[in-house]
Amino acid sequence: MPQVKVIVTLKPSLLDAQGRVVKDALNNMGYADVQQVRIGKYMEVEVSGESGDLDAEIKAMCEKLLSNPVIEDYRYEVVL
């Protein structure tokens, strides 16, 4: 059964407030060489692969539900 690994990240031009907080926390814990942290989402989607065009289906799912295309980018990898 194909498994699709989807990574959704905030667009690079946008400030990642959550990542900033994690970076500050790591610096305060003594990891002074951490320069930047950006946080995204990771999803593993198992599909039965019965639909014809898996690529088109995944793209539609990412654009309609899994990511917000206004502020986020997505990329995915299909593991057969």
Place this chain on the structure above:
Amino acid sequence: MPQVKVIVTLKPSLLDAQGRVVKDALNNMGYADVQQVRIGKYMEVEVSGESGDLDAEIKAMCEKLLSNPVIEDYRYEVVL
């Protein structure tokens, strides 16, 4: 500057309630062939690489802050 890509996932034996909700939503949107969704976190950490042992540093950061080792697994990849 080395970039570390960290993926944190819920341990496979644990029920992923958030993933379950996303799976149901996708099914309701007409993507009937989606069998399972599991949701994790994705982090990009930029380090200046001045500390000696980058691997040990990343493992410590993952275990102390970036993941909850009781319920989550982590893996990472260093991009030089």
